[in-house]
Amino acid sequence: MTTAHLTVDRAFTVAEVPHRLFGSFVEHMGRCVYTGIHEPGHPQADSRGFRQDVMQLVRELGPTVVRYPGGNFVSGYRWEDGVGPVEDRPVRIDGAWHTVETNAFGLHEFVDWAREADVEIMEAINLGTRGVEEARALVEYANHPQGTYWSDLRRKNGAATGTTQDPFDIKLWCLGNELDGPWQIGHKTADEYGRLAQESAKAMKLVDPDIELVAVGSSNRQMPTFGSWEHTVLSHTYEEVDYISMHAYYQEHDGDAASFLAEAVDMDAFIDGVVATIDAVKAAGKHSKQVDISFDEWNVWYQTGLDTEDQPHQVAKGWQKHPRLIEDAYNVTDAVVVGTLLHSLLRHGDRVKIANQAQLVNVIAPIRSEEDGPAWRQSIFWPFARIAAKARGQIMRLAVDSEQVPTQKFGDVDAVDATVTWDEDAGKLVLFVANRGLEEAADVDLNLNGLQATAISSAEVLAVPEGGDRLTANLVDSQDAVGLKPLTDVGLQDGRLHMTLPAMSWGVVELDVAAA
Numbered sequence: 005m006t007t008a009h010l011t012v013d014r015a016f017t018v019a020e021v022p023h024r025l026f027g028s029f030v031e032h033m034g035r036c037v038y039t040g041i042h043e044p045g046h047p048q049a050d051s052r053g054f055r056q057d058v059m060q061l062v063r064e065l066g067p068t069v070v071r072y073p074g075g076n077f078v079s080g081y082r083w084e085d086g087v088g089p090v091e092d093r094p095v096r097i098d099g100a101w102h103t104v105e106t107n108a109f110g111l112h113e114f115v116d117w118a119r120e121a122d123v124e125i126m127e128a129i130n131l132g133t134r135g136v137e138e139a140r141a142l143v144e145y146a147n148h149p150q151g152t153y154w155s156d157l158r159r160k161n162g163a164a165t166g167t168t169q170d171p172f173d174i175k176l177w178c179l180g181n182e183l184d185g186p187w188q189i190g191h192k193t194a195d196e197y198g199r200l201a202q203e204s205a206k207a208m209k210l211v212d213p214d215i216e217l218v219a220v221g222s223s224n225r226q227m228p229t230f231g232s233w234e235h236t237v238l239s240h241t242y243e244e245v246d247y248i249s250m251h252a253y254y255q256e257h258d259g260d261a262a263s264f265l266a267e268a269v270d271m272d273a274f275i276d277g278v279v280a281t282i283d284a285v286k287a288a289g290k291h292s293k294q295v296d297i298s299f300d301e302w303n304v305w306y307q308t309g310l311d312t313e314d315q316p317h318q319v320a321k322g323w324q325k326h327p328r329l330i331e332d333a334y335n336v337t338d339a340v341v342v343g344t345l346l347h348s349l350l351r352h353g354d355r356v357k358i359a360n361q362a363q364l365v366n367v368i369a370p371i372r373s374e375e376d377g378p379a380w381r382q383s384i385f386w387p388f389a390r391i392a393a394k395a396r397g398q399i400m401r402l403a404v405d406s407e408q409v410p411t412q413k414f415g416d417v418d419a420v421d422a423t424v425t426w427d428e429d430a431g432k433l434v435l436f437v438a439n440r441g442l443e444e445a446a447d448v449d450l451n452l453n454g455l456q457a458t459a460i461s462s463a464e465v466l467a468v469p470e471g472g473d474r475l476t477a478n479l480v481d482s483q484d485a486v487g488l489k490p491l492t493d494v495g496l497q498d499g500r501l502h503m504t505l506p507a508m509s510w511g512v513v514e515l516d517v518a519a520a
Protein backbone atom coordinates (compact mmCIF):
# COMPACT_ATOMS: atom_id res chain seq x y z
CA MET A 5 0.00 0.00 0.00
CA THR A 6 1.37 3.44 -0.93
CA THR A 7 0.36 6.56 0.99
CA ALA A 8 -0.30 10.15 0.06
CA HIS A 9 -1.16 13.16 2.21
CA LEU A 10 -2.96 16.01 0.48
CA THR A 11 -3.56 19.45 2.00
CA VAL A 12 -5.64 22.43 0.88
CA ASP A 13 -6.09 25.76 2.59
CA ARG A 14 -9.11 27.98 1.95
CA ALA A 15 -6.77 30.98 1.61
CA PHE A 16 -4.81 29.48 -1.30
CA THR A 17 -6.64 29.31 -4.60
CA VAL A 18 -5.43 29.19 -8.22
CA ALA A 19 -8.36 30.66 -10.14
CA GLU A 20 -12.07 30.30 -10.75
CA VAL A 21 -12.73 27.11 -12.75
CA PRO A 22 -12.75 28.34 -16.40
CA HIS A 23 -16.10 27.48 -17.95
CA ARG A 24 -14.47 26.71 -21.31
CA LEU A 25 -12.00 24.17 -19.88
CA PHE A 26 -14.37 21.33 -20.69
CA GLY A 27 -14.43 21.72 -24.44
CA SER A 28 -14.58 19.19 -27.22
CA PHE A 29 -13.94 19.07 -30.95
CA VAL A 30 -15.97 18.11 -34.02
CA GLU A 31 -13.87 17.78 -37.18
CA HIS A 32 -14.99 16.74 -40.64
CA MET A 33 -12.88 13.66 -40.27
CA GLY A 34 -13.76 9.98 -40.42
CA ARG A 35 -17.12 9.37 -38.76
CA CYS A 36 -17.20 12.28 -36.31
CA VAL A 37 -19.79 14.28 -38.28
CA TYR A 38 -21.24 11.71 -40.71
CA THR A 39 -22.73 8.72 -38.82
CA GLY A 40 -21.48 10.37 -35.63
CA ILE A 41 -23.55 13.44 -34.81
CA HIS A 42 -25.39 13.42 -38.18
CA GLU A 43 -27.03 10.43 -39.81
CA PRO A 44 -30.31 11.07 -41.65
CA GLY A 45 -32.31 7.85 -41.73
CA HIS A 46 -30.91 6.48 -38.46
CA PRO A 47 -33.81 5.27 -36.26
CA GLN A 48 -32.76 7.80 -33.59
CA ALA A 49 -32.24 10.74 -35.98
CA ASP A 50 -34.58 13.73 -35.89
CA SER A 51 -35.91 15.51 -38.99
CA ARG A 52 -32.56 17.32 -39.41
CA GLY A 53 -30.57 14.09 -39.26
CA PHE A 54 -29.18 14.80 -35.77
CA ARG A 55 -28.75 11.51 -33.93
CA GLN A 56 -30.63 11.92 -30.66
CA ASP A 57 -28.91 8.95 -29.00
CA VAL A 58 -25.57 10.71 -29.59
CA MET A 59 -27.06 14.07 -28.57
CA GLN A 60 -28.15 12.59 -25.24
CA LEU A 61 -24.64 11.25 -24.59
CA VAL A 62 -23.12 14.61 -25.55
CA ARG A 63 -25.37 16.33 -22.99
CA GLU A 64 -24.36 13.77 -20.38
CA LEU A 65 -20.66 14.26 -21.21
CA GLY A 66 -21.16 17.99 -20.70
CA PRO A 67 -18.80 19.81 -23.08
CA THR A 68 -19.18 23.57 -22.77
CA VAL A 69 -17.58 24.61 -26.07
CA VAL A 70 -17.00 22.67 -29.31
CA ARG A 71 -14.31 23.48 -31.88
CA TYR A 72 -15.33 23.07 -35.56
CA PRO A 73 -14.73 22.14 -38.46
CA GLY A 74 -11.06 21.09 -38.01
CA GLY A 75 -8.28 20.25 -37.47
CA ASN A 76 -6.15 19.50 -40.47
CA PHE A 77 -9.37 19.47 -42.51
CA VAL A 78 -9.88 23.21 -42.13
CA SER A 79 -6.61 24.11 -43.85
CA GLY A 80 -8.07 23.07 -47.22
CA TYR A 81 -11.74 23.88 -46.53
CA ARG A 82 -13.96 26.41 -48.29
CA TRP A 83 -16.69 27.24 -45.76
CA GLU A 84 -18.93 28.47 -48.62
CA ASP A 85 -19.15 24.85 -49.85
CA GLY A 86 -21.10 23.92 -46.72
CA VAL A 87 -23.87 26.54 -46.93
CA GLY A 88 -26.91 26.92 -49.21
CA PRO A 89 -29.25 24.22 -50.53
CA VAL A 90 -27.67 20.84 -49.85
CA GLU A 91 -28.26 19.58 -53.41
CA ASP A 92 -26.20 22.50 -54.76
CA ARG A 93 -23.21 21.93 -52.50
CA PRO A 94 -20.08 20.62 -54.24
CA VAL A 95 -18.50 17.28 -53.43
CA ARG A 96 -14.79 17.87 -52.81
CA ILE A 97 -11.59 16.06 -52.09
CA ASP A 98 -10.40 16.44 -48.49
CA GLY A 99 -6.64 16.34 -48.92
CA ALA A 100 -5.92 16.32 -45.19
CA TRP A 101 -7.50 12.90 -44.60
CA HIS A 102 -7.60 11.60 -48.18
CA THR A 103 -11.37 11.25 -48.16
CA VAL A 104 -14.38 12.61 -50.05
CA GLU A 105 -16.33 15.45 -48.41
CA THR A 106 -19.97 15.68 -49.50
CA ASN A 107 -20.66 18.94 -47.65
CA ALA A 108 -24.08 17.59 -46.68
CA PHE A 109 -23.34 19.03 -43.23
CA GLY A 110 -22.01 22.58 -42.93
CA LEU A 111 -22.00 25.70 -40.82
CA HIS A 112 -25.78 26.24 -40.48
CA GLU A 113 -26.29 22.61 -39.51
CA PHE A 114 -23.49 22.85 -36.96
CA VAL A 115 -24.94 26.03 -35.43
CA ASP A 116 -28.33 24.34 -35.06
CA TRP A 117 -26.70 21.23 -33.62
CA ALA A 118 -24.61 23.27 -31.15
CA ARG A 119 -27.65 25.21 -29.97
CA GLU A 120 -29.52 22.00 -29.31
CA ALA A 121 -26.49 20.52 -27.51
CA ASP A 122 -26.17 23.76 -25.51
CA VAL A 123 -22.49 24.27 -26.36
CA GLU A 124 -20.60 27.37 -27.39
CA ILE A 125 -19.10 27.31 -30.90
CA MET A 126 -15.37 27.74 -31.45
CA GLU A 127 -14.96 28.26 -35.19
CA ALA A 128 -11.64 27.64 -36.93
CA ILE A 129 -10.85 29.51 -40.15
CA ASN A 130 -8.68 28.32 -43.02
CA LEU A 131 -5.32 30.09 -42.97
CA GLY A 132 -3.67 27.27 -44.91
CA THR A 133 -4.98 27.93 -48.44
CA ARG A 134 -6.94 31.11 -47.71
CA GLY A 135 -6.45 34.48 -46.08
CA VAL A 136 -7.71 37.84 -44.86
CA GLU A 137 -10.59 38.27 -47.32
CA GLU A 138 -12.21 34.89 -46.65
CA ALA A 139 -11.72 35.32 -42.91
CA ARG A 140 -13.52 38.64 -42.70
CA ALA A 141 -16.27 37.40 -45.04
CA LEU A 142 -16.93 34.46 -42.73
CA VAL A 143 -17.21 36.68 -39.65
CA GLU A 144 -19.65 38.92 -41.52
CA TYR A 145 -21.64 35.87 -42.68
CA ALA A 146 -21.77 34.47 -39.15
CA ASN A 147 -22.24 37.50 -36.94
CA HIS A 148 -23.47 40.57 -38.82
CA PRO A 149 -27.22 41.14 -38.21
CA GLN A 150 -28.42 41.84 -41.78
CA GLY A 151 -28.41 44.30 -44.68
CA THR A 152 -24.99 43.40 -46.15
CA TYR A 153 -24.00 40.89 -48.83
CA TRP A 154 -22.74 38.12 -46.53
CA SER A 155 -25.28 38.57 -43.72
CA ASP A 156 -28.20 38.58 -46.19
CA LEU A 157 -26.79 35.44 -47.81
CA ARG A 158 -26.85 33.77 -44.38
CA ARG A 159 -30.51 34.70 -43.98
CA LYS A 160 -31.33 33.46 -47.48
CA ASN A 161 -29.48 30.15 -46.93
CA GLY A 162 -31.12 29.67 -43.56
CA ALA A 163 -34.55 30.16 -45.14
CA ALA A 164 -33.71 27.79 -48.02
CA THR A 165 -32.49 24.97 -45.78
CA GLY A 166 -34.81 25.39 -42.79
CA THR A 167 -31.82 26.16 -40.57
CA THR A 168 -31.18 29.24 -38.51
CA GLN A 169 -31.15 32.65 -40.22
CA ASP A 170 -30.29 34.62 -37.10
CA PRO A 171 -26.73 35.79 -36.46
CA PHE A 172 -24.70 32.84 -35.22
CA ASP A 173 -23.05 35.09 -32.62
CA ILE A 174 -19.78 33.15 -32.67
CA LYS A 175 -17.42 34.76 -30.15
CA LEU A 176 -14.46 32.38 -30.27
CA TRP A 177 -12.34 31.93 -33.42
CA CYS A 178 -9.17 29.93 -34.16
CA LEU A 179 -6.79 31.59 -36.62
CA GLY A 180 -6.05 28.37 -38.51
CA ASN A 181 -4.76 25.01 -37.35
CA GLU A 182 -1.27 23.51 -36.77
CA LEU A 183 0.39 25.69 -39.41
CA ASP A 184 3.81 24.92 -37.88
CA GLY A 185 3.43 21.30 -39.11
CA PRO A 186 4.90 20.24 -42.49
CA TRP A 187 1.86 17.90 -42.91
CA GLN A 188 -0.49 20.89 -42.85
CA ILE A 189 -1.95 22.11 -46.14
CA GLY A 190 -0.45 25.59 -46.47
CA HIS A 191 2.28 25.01 -43.85
CA LYS A 192 4.10 28.25 -43.02
CA THR A 193 7.12 29.60 -41.25
CA ALA A 194 6.45 31.37 -37.96
CA ASP A 195 6.99 34.78 -39.59
CA GLU A 196 4.71 33.98 -42.53
CA TYR A 197 1.99 32.71 -40.21
CA GLY A 198 2.47 35.46 -37.64
CA ARG A 199 1.92 38.22 -40.19
CA LEU A 200 -1.06 36.46 -41.82
CA ALA A 201 -2.65 35.83 -38.42
CA GLN A 202 -2.10 39.43 -37.38
CA GLU A 203 -3.72 40.87 -40.51
CA SER A 204 -6.59 38.35 -40.44
CA ALA A 205 -7.20 39.15 -36.79
CA LYS A 206 -7.33 42.88 -37.47
CA ALA A 207 -9.74 42.44 -40.38
CA MET A 208 -11.99 40.05 -38.42
CA LYS A 209 -12.16 42.39 -35.43
CA LEU A 210 -13.05 45.28 -37.74
CA VAL A 211 -16.17 43.30 -38.69
CA ASP A 212 -16.96 42.26 -35.11
CA PRO A 213 -14.89 43.85 -32.32
CA ASP A 214 -16.36 41.51 -29.69
CA ILE A 215 -14.78 38.30 -30.98
CA GLU A 216 -11.95 36.47 -29.19
CA LEU A 217 -9.08 35.04 -31.20
CA VAL A 218 -6.73 32.09 -30.81
CA ALA A 219 -3.34 32.16 -32.56
CA VAL A 220 -1.83 28.83 -33.61
CA GLY A 221 0.87 27.54 -31.26
CA SER A 222 2.99 24.41 -31.67
CA SER A 223 1.38 21.15 -32.81
CA ASN A 224 3.17 19.37 -29.99
CA ARG A 225 6.04 19.81 -27.57
CA GLN A 226 8.40 17.73 -29.76
CA MET A 227 8.18 20.07 -32.74
CA PRO A 228 11.69 21.35 -33.58
CA THR A 229 10.29 24.89 -33.66
CA PHE A 230 8.51 24.64 -30.27
CA GLY A 231 9.27 27.77 -28.26
CA SER A 232 10.63 29.87 -31.11
CA TRP A 233 7.33 29.40 -33.00
CA GLU A 234 5.28 30.80 -30.09
CA HIS A 235 7.78 33.62 -29.56
CA THR A 236 7.75 34.74 -33.20
CA VAL A 237 3.99 34.34 -33.70
CA LEU A 238 3.19 36.29 -30.53
CA SER A 239 5.73 38.96 -31.39
CA HIS A 240 3.56 39.68 -34.45
CA THR A 241 0.12 39.10 -32.95
CA TYR A 242 0.30 39.88 -29.21
CA GLU A 243 -2.01 42.91 -29.35
CA GLU A 244 -4.50 41.26 -31.71
CA VAL A 245 -5.05 37.85 -30.12
CA ASP A 246 -6.40 36.62 -26.80
CA TYR A 247 -5.01 33.08 -26.67
CA ILE A 248 -2.30 30.90 -28.16
CA SER A 249 -3.09 27.25 -28.83
CA MET A 250 -1.45 24.08 -27.54
CA HIS A 251 -2.00 20.52 -28.82
CA ALA A 252 -0.84 17.25 -27.22
CA TYR A 253 -1.66 13.58 -27.71
CA TYR A 254 -0.35 10.80 -25.49
CA GLN A 255 -0.11 7.04 -25.85
CA GLU A 256 1.46 4.02 -24.17
CA HIS A 257 4.68 2.96 -25.90
CA ASP A 258 6.03 -0.62 -25.80
CA GLY A 259 3.98 -1.60 -22.76
CA ASP A 260 5.55 1.13 -20.59
CA ALA A 261 2.36 1.78 -18.63
CA ALA A 262 4.16 3.53 -15.75
CA SER A 263 5.46 6.32 -18.00
CA PHE A 264 2.12 6.56 -19.80
CA LEU A 265 0.27 6.96 -16.51
CA ALA A 266 2.61 9.85 -15.64
CA GLU A 267 2.10 11.86 -18.87
CA ALA A 268 0.41 14.67 -16.92
CA VAL A 269 3.98 15.50 -15.84
CA ASP A 270 4.70 16.23 -19.50
CA MET A 271 1.51 18.27 -19.87
CA ASP A 272 2.38 20.33 -16.76
CA ALA A 273 5.85 21.12 -18.15
CA PHE A 274 4.50 21.87 -21.64
CA ILE A 275 2.01 24.40 -20.22
CA ASP A 276 4.66 25.99 -17.99
CA GLY A 277 6.90 26.41 -21.04
CA VAL A 278 4.21 28.14 -23.10
CA VAL A 279 3.26 30.41 -20.17
CA ALA A 280 6.94 31.41 -19.87
CA THR A 281 7.14 32.21 -23.59
CA ILE A 282 3.92 34.27 -23.56
CA ASP A 283 5.18 36.25 -20.59
CA ALA A 284 8.61 36.80 -22.19
CA VAL A 285 6.92 38.35 -25.25
CA LYS A 286 4.64 40.37 -22.99
CA ALA A 287 7.58 41.78 -21.03
CA ALA A 288 9.78 42.50 -24.06
CA GLY A 289 6.93 44.18 -25.91
CA LYS A 290 5.86 46.17 -22.80
CA HIS A 291 2.31 44.90 -23.28
CA SER A 292 -0.19 45.28 -20.47
CA LYS A 293 -2.85 42.85 -21.71
CA GLN A 294 -2.63 39.16 -20.82
CA VAL A 295 -2.60 36.45 -23.48
CA ASP A 296 -3.76 33.06 -22.16
CA ILE A 297 -3.77 29.48 -23.44
CA SER A 298 -6.30 27.56 -25.49
CA PHE A 299 -5.32 23.87 -25.20
CA ASP A 300 -7.59 23.13 -28.10
CA GLU A 301 -6.56 19.54 -28.90
CA TRP A 302 -5.61 17.01 -26.23
CA ASN A 303 -6.29 13.34 -25.60
CA VAL A 304 -4.89 9.83 -25.67
CA TRP A 305 -4.30 8.79 -29.32
CA TYR A 306 -2.52 5.60 -30.46
CA GLN A 307 -0.65 7.31 -33.30
CA THR A 308 2.03 4.65 -33.69
CA GLY A 309 2.01 0.86 -33.51
CA LEU A 310 -1.37 0.14 -35.11
CA ASP A 311 -1.96 -1.17 -38.62
CA THR A 312 -5.73 -1.51 -38.52
CA GLU A 313 -8.02 -0.43 -41.36
CA ASP A 314 -8.94 2.80 -39.60
CA GLN A 315 -5.35 4.11 -39.60
CA PRO A 316 -4.70 7.11 -41.87
CA HIS A 317 -2.11 5.28 -44.02
CA GLN A 318 -4.66 2.53 -44.76
CA VAL A 319 -7.53 4.93 -45.42
CA ALA A 320 -5.29 6.90 -47.80
CA LYS A 321 -5.21 3.92 -50.20
CA GLY A 322 -8.64 4.96 -51.57
CA TRP A 323 -11.11 7.83 -51.68
CA GLN A 324 -14.02 7.07 -49.40
CA LYS A 325 -16.82 9.11 -47.85
CA HIS A 326 -16.56 9.20 -44.06
CA PRO A 327 -14.49 6.02 -43.59
CA ARG A 328 -13.59 4.72 -40.15
CA LEU A 329 -10.60 6.79 -39.11
CA ILE A 330 -8.63 6.45 -35.86
CA GLU A 331 -11.49 4.92 -33.87
CA ASP A 332 -9.32 4.08 -30.87
CA ALA A 333 -10.97 1.82 -28.28
CA TYR A 334 -10.05 3.21 -24.87
CA ASN A 335 -9.29 1.02 -21.88
CA VAL A 336 -9.01 1.47 -18.11
CA THR A 337 -5.42 2.76 -18.29
CA ASP A 338 -6.42 5.38 -20.88
CA ALA A 339 -9.26 6.59 -18.64
CA VAL A 340 -6.90 7.07 -15.67
CA VAL A 341 -4.51 9.03 -17.91
CA VAL A 342 -7.36 11.22 -19.23
CA GLY A 343 -8.35 11.94 -15.62
CA THR A 344 -4.82 13.11 -14.80
CA LEU A 345 -4.61 15.24 -17.97
CA LEU A 346 -7.76 17.02 -16.81
CA HIS A 347 -6.12 17.50 -13.39
CA SER A 348 -3.19 19.18 -15.15
CA LEU A 349 -5.50 21.51 -17.08
CA LEU A 350 -7.30 22.45 -13.86
CA ARG A 351 -4.02 23.03 -12.00
CA HIS A 352 -3.21 25.60 -14.68
CA GLY A 353 -6.64 27.21 -14.70
CA ASP A 354 -5.09 30.62 -14.06
CA ARG A 355 -3.63 30.54 -17.61
CA VAL A 356 -5.33 27.72 -19.51
CA LYS A 357 -8.77 29.20 -20.14
CA ILE A 358 -9.98 26.95 -22.96
CA ALA A 359 -9.33 23.24 -23.55
CA ASN A 360 -10.86 20.84 -26.09
CA GLN A 361 -10.64 17.10 -25.89
CA ALA A 362 -10.16 15.79 -29.42
CA GLN A 363 -12.58 14.62 -30.65
CA LEU A 364 -16.25 14.16 -29.67
CA VAL A 365 -17.63 11.12 -31.52
CA ASN A 366 -15.89 8.07 -33.07
CA VAL A 367 -12.58 9.77 -33.96
CA ILE A 368 -10.38 9.34 -30.82
CA ALA A 369 -13.53 10.09 -28.90
CA PRO A 370 -15.33 9.52 -25.59
CA ILE A 371 -18.52 8.64 -27.50
CA ARG A 372 -18.78 5.86 -30.10
CA SER A 373 -21.58 5.23 -32.54
CA GLU A 374 -22.26 2.67 -35.25
CA GLU A 375 -23.98 3.46 -38.53
CA ASP A 376 -27.61 2.37 -38.20
CA GLY A 377 -26.60 1.00 -34.80
CA PRO A 378 -26.05 1.97 -31.17
CA ALA A 379 -24.09 4.72 -29.46
CA TRP A 380 -22.14 4.21 -26.23
CA ARG A 381 -19.65 5.68 -23.74
CA GLN A 382 -15.96 4.84 -23.93
CA SER A 383 -13.95 4.49 -20.69
CA ILE A 384 -12.54 8.02 -21.08
CA PHE A 385 -16.09 9.41 -21.05
CA TRP A 386 -16.28 9.05 -17.29
CA PRO A 387 -13.50 11.30 -15.92
CA PHE A 388 -14.46 14.00 -18.43
CA ALA A 389 -18.15 13.83 -17.56
CA ARG A 390 -17.59 13.92 -13.82
CA ILE A 391 -15.02 16.73 -13.87
CA ALA A 392 -17.13 18.81 -16.27
CA ALA A 393 -20.14 18.36 -13.99
CA LYS A 394 -18.51 18.80 -10.60
CA ALA A 395 -15.52 21.19 -10.95
CA ARG A 396 -17.07 24.45 -9.81
CA GLY A 397 -15.97 27.56 -7.90
CA GLN A 398 -12.28 27.93 -7.10
CA ILE A 399 -9.44 25.62 -8.07
CA MET A 400 -7.45 25.08 -4.85
CA ARG A 401 -3.70 25.01 -4.57
CA LEU A 402 -2.90 21.47 -3.43
CA ALA A 403 0.12 20.39 -1.41
CA VAL A 404 0.90 16.76 -2.30
CA ASP A 405 3.13 14.59 -0.14
CA SER A 406 2.98 11.26 -1.98
CA GLU A 407 5.08 8.13 -2.15
CA GLN A 408 6.80 7.89 -5.50
CA VAL A 409 6.56 5.42 -8.38
CA PRO A 410 9.48 4.91 -10.79
CA THR A 411 9.02 5.65 -14.50
CA GLN A 412 11.45 5.31 -17.42
CA LYS A 413 10.42 8.61 -18.97
CA PHE A 414 10.08 10.95 -15.98
CA GLY A 415 12.09 9.31 -13.19
CA ASP A 416 10.24 9.05 -9.86
CA VAL A 417 6.79 10.67 -9.85
CA ASP A 418 4.01 11.02 -7.27
CA ALA A 419 1.95 7.83 -7.09
CA VAL A 420 -1.10 9.95 -6.40
CA ASP A 421 -2.12 12.84 -8.66
CA ALA A 422 -5.01 15.06 -7.67
CA THR A 423 -6.77 18.39 -7.91
CA VAL A 424 -9.44 20.03 -5.77
CA THR A 425 -12.19 22.56 -6.46
CA TRP A 426 -14.23 24.44 -3.87
CA ASP A 427 -17.60 26.05 -4.52
CA GLU A 428 -18.12 28.32 -1.53
CA ASP A 429 -21.70 29.27 -2.47
CA ALA A 430 -22.81 25.65 -2.80
CA GLY A 431 -20.72 24.53 0.20
CA LYS A 432 -19.10 21.76 -1.88
CA LEU A 433 -15.48 20.70 -2.16
CA VAL A 434 -14.55 18.07 -4.75
CA LEU A 435 -11.40 15.97 -4.85
CA PHE A 436 -10.44 14.46 -8.23
CA VAL A 437 -7.73 11.87 -7.61
CA ALA A 438 -5.77 9.16 -9.44
CA ASN A 439 -3.63 6.32 -8.18
CA ARG A 440 -0.92 5.87 -10.83
CA GLY A 441 0.55 2.84 -9.07
CA LEU A 442 0.19 -0.24 -11.26
CA GLU A 443 0.27 -2.81 -8.48
CA GLU A 444 -0.49 -1.21 -5.13
CA ALA A 445 -3.57 0.40 -3.69
CA ALA A 446 -3.08 3.92 -2.27
CA ASP A 447 -4.07 5.20 1.14
CA VAL A 448 -4.95 8.86 0.62
CA ASP A 449 -5.95 11.52 3.14
CA LEU A 450 -7.02 15.09 2.55
CA ASN A 451 -6.46 17.73 5.18
CA LEU A 452 -8.58 20.89 4.95
CA ASN A 453 -7.24 24.08 6.51
CA GLY A 454 -9.90 26.65 7.20
CA LEU A 455 -12.72 24.34 6.09
CA GLN A 456 -14.69 21.70 7.92
CA ALA A 457 -15.98 18.67 6.00
CA THR A 458 -19.38 17.73 7.38
CA ALA A 459 -20.42 14.90 5.04
CA ILE A 460 -19.39 12.90 2.00
CA SER A 461 -22.08 13.57 -0.57
CA SER A 462 -20.73 11.20 -3.23
CA ALA A 463 -17.69 9.00 -3.84
CA GLU A 464 -17.00 7.05 -7.05
CA VAL A 465 -14.05 5.25 -8.59
CA LEU A 466 -13.09 3.90 -12.02
CA ALA A 467 -10.78 0.90 -11.74
CA VAL A 468 -10.04 -2.47 -13.33
CA PRO A 469 -13.43 -4.25 -13.38
CA GLU A 470 -13.95 -7.67 -11.84
CA GLY A 471 -12.82 -10.31 -14.29
CA GLY A 472 -11.06 -7.70 -16.45
CA ASP A 473 -7.63 -6.17 -16.61
CA ARG A 474 -6.13 -2.76 -17.25
CA LEU A 475 -6.77 -3.17 -21.01
CA THR A 476 -10.51 -3.81 -20.65
CA ALA A 477 -12.49 -1.44 -22.89
CA ASN A 478 -16.13 -0.64 -23.68
CA LEU A 479 -16.83 -2.23 -27.06
CA VAL A 480 -20.00 -2.54 -29.11
CA ASP A 481 -20.84 -5.87 -27.46
CA SER A 482 -19.61 -4.86 -23.98
CA GLN A 483 -20.60 -1.22 -23.77
CA ASP A 484 -20.53 -0.92 -19.97
CA ALA A 485 -17.48 -3.00 -19.06
CA VAL A 486 -15.62 0.03 -17.67
CA GLY A 487 -17.32 2.72 -15.63
CA LEU A 488 -17.61 4.46 -12.29
CA LYS A 489 -18.58 2.41 -9.24
CA PRO A 490 -19.27 3.58 -5.68
CA LEU A 491 -16.03 4.07 -3.72
CA THR A 492 -16.74 2.31 -0.45
CA ASP A 493 -13.41 2.58 1.34
CA VAL A 494 -13.82 6.24 2.21
CA GLY A 495 -14.63 8.16 5.40
CA LEU A 496 -14.32 11.35 7.43
CA GLN A 497 -12.45 11.55 10.72
CA ASP A 498 -12.02 14.83 12.62
CA GLY A 499 -12.96 16.73 9.44
CA ARG A 500 -10.22 14.96 7.47
CA LEU A 501 -11.01 12.73 4.47
CA HIS A 502 -9.49 9.22 4.27
CA MET A 503 -9.79 6.77 1.41
CA THR A 504 -8.18 3.76 -0.20
CA LEU A 505 -7.92 3.85 -3.97
CA PRO A 506 -7.41 0.60 -5.90
CA ALA A 507 -4.26 0.24 -8.00
CA MET A 508 -4.46 2.20 -11.24
CA SER A 509 -7.73 4.00 -10.65
CA TRP A 510 -9.35 7.40 -10.91
CA GLY A 511 -11.83 8.68 -8.35
CA VAL A 512 -14.02 11.62 -7.42
CA VAL A 513 -15.17 12.48 -3.90
CA GLU A 514 -17.58 15.32 -3.16
CA LEU A 515 -17.77 16.78 0.33
CA ASP A 516 -20.16 19.14 2.06
CA VAL A 517 -17.95 21.78 3.69
CA ALA A 518 -18.35 24.77 5.97
CA ALA A 519 -15.91 27.39 7.19
CA ALA A 520 -13.88 25.93 10.08
Ligand code: AHR
Pocket residue numbers: 031033074075076077181182301362363
Ligand atom coordinates in the same frame (compact mmCIF):
# COMPACT_ATOMS: atom_id res chain seq x y z
O1 AHR B 1 -7.58 15.48 -33.99
C1 AHR B 1 -6.96 14.85 -35.08
C2 AHR B 1 -5.93 15.73 -35.78
O2 AHR B 1 -4.84 15.93 -34.91
C3 AHR B 1 -6.35 17.13 -36.13
O3 AHR B 1 -7.00 17.21 -37.36
C4 AHR B 1 -5.05 17.87 -36.19
O4 AHR B 1 -5.18 19.23 -35.88
C5 AHR B 1 -4.16 17.12 -35.21
O5 AHR B 1 -2.93 16.83 -35.75
